[in-house]
Amino acid sequence: MLAGNVLDGRPGDRRLMLGNEAIARGAVEAGVRVATAYPGTPSSEVLRALSQVASKYGIYVEWSTNEKVAFEVAYSASLSGVRAMAVMKHLGTHWVIDPLAVAAVTGIRGGLVLVSADDPLPSSSQSSVDTRMSARLVNVPAVEPSNPREAKELLKKSFELSEASELPVLFRYTEKVAHSKGVVELGEPLEWDGRAEFVRDPDRFVSIAPHARRNIPKIFERLKKAESFVKSEPSVERMGPASGEVGLIPAGVPHLYALEALEELGSELPILKLSAAYPIPREPVTEFLESVRRVLILEEHEPVIEDQVIVLAHTAGLRTEVIGKESGLLPRYGEYSPDLVERAICSALGMDCPPGPRNSVEVPRRIPQLCAGCPHRGAYLAIKKVLRRRGGGVVFGDRGCYNQGVNPPLRAIDTCVAMGSSIAMAVGAKKAGLSDPVVAVIGDSTFFHAGIPPLIDASVNEAPIVVAVLDNSWTCMTGHQPSPATGITAGGRKTVSLLPEDFALAARVPYRVVDPYDLRESEEALEWALEEAERTGRPAMVIFRRECVIQVLRRARRTGRRDGFKPLSVDPAKCVGCKVCVSIGCPAISFDRGSSKAVIDQGKCVGCGVCAQVCPVGAIGG
Amino acid sequence: MGRVRSYILSGVGGQGVIRASDALGRAALSAGLEVLISEHHGLAQREGSVWSHIKIGRPPLSPKIRSGRADFVLGFELMESARNLPFLSDRGLMISNESLIYPVPHYTGDVRYPEKSEVLEGLRRELGDRLILIEADRLAMEAGSPKVVSAVMLGALAGLDALEFDWELLLNSLVEVVPRGAEEINRRAFRLGMLAVR
Numbered sequence: 001m002l003a004g005n006v007l008d009g010r011p012g013d014r015r016l017m018l019g020n021e022a023i024a025r026g027a028v029e030a031g032v033r034v035a036t037a038y039p040g041t042p043s044s045e046v047l048r049a050l051s052q053v054a055s056k057y058g059i060y061v062e063w064s065t066n067e068k069v070a071f072e073v074a075y076s077a078s079l080s081g082v083r084a085m086a087v088m089k090h091l092g093t094h095w096v097i098d099p100l101a102v103a104a105v106t107g108i109r110g111g112l113v114l115v116s117a118d119d120p121l122p123s124s125s126q127s128s129v130d131t132r133m134s135a136r137l138v139n140v141p142a143v144e145p146s147n148p149r150e151a152k153e154l155l156k157k158s159f160e161l162s163e164a165s166e167l168p169v170l171f172r173y174t175e176k177v178a179h180s181k182g183v184v185e186l187g188e189p190l191e192w193d194g195r196a197e198f199v200r201d202p203d204r205f206v207s208i209a210p211h212a213r214r215n216i217p218k219i220f221e222r223l224k225k226a227e228s229f230v231k232s233e234p235s236v237e238r239m240g241p242a243s244g245e246v247g248l249i250p251a252g253v254p255h256l257y258a259l260e261a262l263e264e265l266g267s268e269l270p271i272l273k274l275s276a277a278y279p280i281p282r283e284p285v286t287e288f289l290e291s292v293r294r295v296l297i298l299e300e301h302e303p304v305i306e307d308q309v310i311v312l313a314h315t316a317g318l319r320t321e322v323i324g325k326e327s328g329l330l331p332r333y334g335e336y337s338p339d340l341v342e343r344a345i346c347s348a349l350g351m352d353c354p355p356g357p358r359n360s361v362e363v364p365r366r367i368p369q370l371c372a373g374c375p376h377r378g379a380y381l382a383i384k385k386v387l388r389r390r391g392g393g394v395v396f397g398d399r400g401c402y403n404q405g406v407n408p409p410l411r412a413i414d415t416c417v418a419m420g421s422s423i424a425m426a427v428g429a430k431k432a433g434l435s436d437p438v439v440a441v442i443g444d445s446t447f448f449h450a451g452i453p454p455l456i457d458a459s460v461n462e463a464p465i466v467v468a469v470l471d472n473s474w475t476c477m478t479g480h481q482p483s484p485a486t487g488i489t490a491g492g493r494k495t496v497s498l499l500p501e502d503f504a505l506a507a508r509v510p511y512r513v514v515d516p517y518d519l520r521e522s523e524e525a526l527e528w529a530l531e532e533a534e535r536t537g538r539p540a541m542v543i544f545r546r547e548c549v550i551q552v553l554r555r556a557r558r559t560g561r562r563d564g565f566k567p568l569s570v571d572p573a574k575c576v577g578c579k580v581c582v583s584i585g586c587p588a589i590s591f592d593r594g595s596s597k598a599v600i601d602q603g604k605c606v607g608c609g610v611c612a613q614v615c616p617v618g619a620i621g622g
Numbered sequence: 623m624g625r626v627r628s629y630i631l632s633g634v635g636g637q638g639v640i641r642a643s644d645a646l647g648r649a650a651l652s653a654g655l656e657v658l659i660s661e662h663h664g665l666a667q668r669e670g671s672v673w674s675h676i677k678i679g680r681p682p683l684s685p686k687i688r689s690g691r692a693d694f695v696l697g698f699e700l701m702e703s704a705r706n707l708p709f710l711s712d713r714g715l716m717i718s719n720e721s722l723i724y725p726v727p728h729y730t731g732d733v734r735y736p737e738k739s740e741v742l743e744g745l746r747r748e749l750g751d752r753l754i755l756i757e758a759d760r761l762a763m764e765a766g767s768p769k770v771v772s773a774v775m776l777g778a779l780a781g782l783d784a785l786e787f788d789w790e791l792l793l794n795s796l797v798e799v800v801p802r803g804a805e806e807i808n809r810r811a812f813r814l815g816m817l818a819v820r
Contacts, residue, residue, distance in 0.1 A: 014651065016644070016648055016657065016659075018661075147658065147683075176660060176685040179660065179662070180659065180660045180661070181644070181657075181659040181660075181661065182657070182658045182659075183656055253684065253685060256682050256685070257686070259682040259684070260684050261688075263625070264688070337688075338684060338687070338689075339689050342688065359705070360707070360744060360748055361704040361707055361744035361745055361748065363735070363736060364733055364734070366634065366669070366702075366725050367726075367727050367732075367733060368669050368670040368725075369668055369669050369725065370668065371668060371669075401668070404668055407727070408726075408727045408730065408732035408733065409726060409727060409730040579729070579730065582726070582730055583730055585726050585730075586726070587669045587725075587726060589726070589729075603769075
């Protein structure tokens with residue numbers, strides 16, 4: 001791609017930036033010293049962008065083993081007096097609630113921001129939770145921007161808010177902000193010349209119960225400070241006429257949909273835009289409620305602001321009608337759209353709603369596949385074949401690219417839950433008394449993130465399961481960040497490369513390492529592991545090791561060496577049109593109806609040879 | 623023109639939708655306009671649908687286009703063009719590559735995708751002469767590589783005077799975002815796209 005970096009430039013330069021890049025630039029301008037993350041869509045580009053300029057601005061960046069580690073590294077940096085942030089997707093934020101709650105009890109020193117990317121649709125998550133609720137749960141402030149430009153400014157403000165209140169701040173933003181590119185003006189990076197210093201204060205930082213009992217009430221004094229910090233601009237923006245019948249309190253992306261809808265409808269309404277989601281500033285909100293008879297709250301996900309407004313209106317004895325999710329007008333799930341917001345505004349105004357979108361030329365969803373040459377394909381084909389020989393089995397899946405294995409034609413996995421769940425769920429199935437063979441499929445990055453504790457569980461509690469580690473050396477699903485197997489840090493330095501088998505060894509789990517491009521070898525290893533599990537009543541592991549083909553191809557392109565990637569082709573004289581090669585779900589293979597022969601796209605095929613191994617008549621060759 | 627001009631770029635992973643959106647956004651920025659691009663990420667490398675909503679004009683710019691409000695749908699693949707039909711305004715233009723890319727489940731019979739003729743018939747019925755078909759695959763090959771379909775399509779957009787700035791800005795920013803060494807071939811593809819609609 002481009003030379004140079006979008007984050008780098010002179011103050012005043014205008015750049016087209018992703019919301020995620022704007023957040024990274026915000027960190028530079030806020031003088032952040034420590035930034036940590038675990039990759040997760042839609043948050044992954046924040047640390048990627050920041051790592052490209054980290055050394056220039058003296059920022060320590062790391063891809064942490066998981067989100068809990070990421071937060072704790074950043075929390076500790078804050079306790080040492082520097083500004084720090086931890087970046088993750090909403091699912092990772094769940095992991096952080098335990099230490100986050102403690103950070104609220106102890107308070108922080110340097111500004112500490114937890115950047116939490118929510119996925120309301122969801123576009124790439126197995127569940128969809130509003131992480132502003134997590135902030136509410138542990139009583140730390142939550143803020144939310146509506147576009148990339150605001151994201152940068154609000155992130156900087158969040159550090160000030162954190163320091164003013166001594167609380168960590170949850171910076172919630174949604175996928176549409178993360179993956180929008182807007183024009184952002186670069187500001188001056190903050191020079192930080194302080195020295196990290198840990199000031200011992202055991203009554204505060206050793207949060208044993210007697211200390212916690214004394215410190216918990218302080219959270220609520222800190223929240224008051226937070227509320228007073230967010231009661232003016234830019235946390236609160238008042239727009240439109242001074243009063244009216246109907247007013248709007250929008251937050252996040254729905255704010256922009258509302259402005260466009262009002263233009264579309266040719267109407268002007270009083271608006272109180274909030275960037276502060278928790279706590280909301282009571283003073284300006286009360287004033288606003290007094291200026292309108294009815295207020296429509298527009299926020300994505302849960303009624304976080306709405307519920308606070310309802311409580312506020314009730315306790316202040318105001319008769320302003322509050323409409324939104326609680327009144328049943330708007331849903332508590334799904335990503336909002338301009339259409340939805342326009343209909344809600346029409347409804348609040350008592351106008352006819354415009355019709356929703358329709359398509360007279362319907363097209364089914366385009367079902368994604370594993371890439372051409374993806375090593376996971378061979379692993380799945382081997383697992384399916386071996387289980388079929390035994391009359392079936394259950395395959396517990398995990399989080400990563402290999403989720404695509406659920407799609408037709410492979411249909412190779414039976415579950416997908418949370419990071420690392422595959423192994424624990426395989427244990428649970430066996431302990432429930434399932435007699436079928438059980439396989440847990442987990443990628444290398446996911447294994448290091450959350451697979452090791454359940455592997456220990458399987459070993460110590462003696463579960464006869466097979467753990468299949470799909471080790472392709474990278475965290476691929478989220479854009480090819482290094483995993484602990486890669487041997488590269490976020491800053492681009494060489495480091496140790498960890499092997500899943502070393503952990504198997506430590507957990508006393510026998511293992512074999514195979515190449516998933518070799519189907520026979522893969523099947524034999526799986527047969528061995530299933531027999532081993534059956535014979536010993538304990539887990540066995542097969543590690544399918546081959547680097548992600550996308551990374552291999554990128555390197556080949558960079559170095560100009562493309563040997564070993566010779567596309568294969570189908571010999572039409574030999575092809576009998578049985579479609580066995582088509583059924584392995586390779587995007588390079590299609591089927592010509594006219595001739596009833598399989599066809600290999602020479603531009604897509606990388607020559608992994610898996611299709612040639614399944615062809616019953618030997619029609620595929622190089 | 624109103625306050626904002628809206629574009630949807632759509633296609634299949636690997637066709638360069640995100641890169642083409644970037645080129646369009648950079649061109650608008652260099653023309654001194656405000657722009658917001660909303661990209662549909664994820665699964666792009668895995669043969670999934672890819673799209674972006676682009677608004678060029680004056681703020682406020684929200685990340686999504688309301689149904690029936692897109693001025694242009696620029697489709698790099700025919701089914702992905704059809705998928706975005708509900709966004710097109712009553713007077714909007716759909717500029718689409720005429721070729722279709724079927725996903726694997728079509729060939730295995732797991733999912734029934736429409737025939738090319740069905741899609742074309744539906745789009746013609748809905749759009750009439752507001753549907754502009756481009757032989758982008760053929761033109762890309764003519765330019766020298768099947769990988770420059772996106773440059774052909776951007777060229778077509780420029781050729782239709784669909785931009786509120788000089789088309790050369792778009793060509794320049796396209797050249798900025800393509801891999802080193804691929805500049806000339808992209809220029810050729812862009813010009814072939816322009817000629818195709820003129």
